[in-house]
Amino acid sequence: MQRLVAMRAGRLEGTEAFRGFMGPFVQIVTRAHLIAAFGDDKTALLMYDADTVPVHDAPATAFVTVTDGKISQMRIIFDRLPFDAARRTA
Numbered sequence: 001m002q003r004l005v006a007m008r009a010g011r012l013e014g015t016e017a018f019r020g021f022m023g024p025f026v027q028i029v030t031r032a033h034l035i036a037a038f039g040d041d042k043t044a045l046l047m048y049d050a051d052t053v054p055v056h057d058a059p060a061t062a063f064v065t066v067t068d069g070k071i072s073q074m075r076i077i078f079d080r081l082p083f084d085a086a087r088r089t090a
Contacts (some may be wrong), residue, residue: 030051032050032051032070043066045064046062046064047060055086063077
């Protein structure tokens with residue numbers, strides 16, 4: 001039986017909240033392919049495609065802000081519709 005994860009939309013604050021959001025997603029990823037990456041020492045924009053246990057071909061983007069050499073902010077955009085549909089049919 002495959003495990004479907006409810007993904008929370010909205011703002012997350014702190015390391016633990018981020019891990020709580022990304023941890024379940026990382027566990028269901030079966031393939032990730034970087035499509036494009038652009039940036040400098042302060043920002044980066046990544047576009048990638050991922051296959052997961054419930055959904056194949058799940059494109060997403062991440063806009064990352066770097067402060068003092070560490071990621072200080074990340075904005076992730078992905079299409080939740082295929083995940084919602086997979087959850088309903090499971």
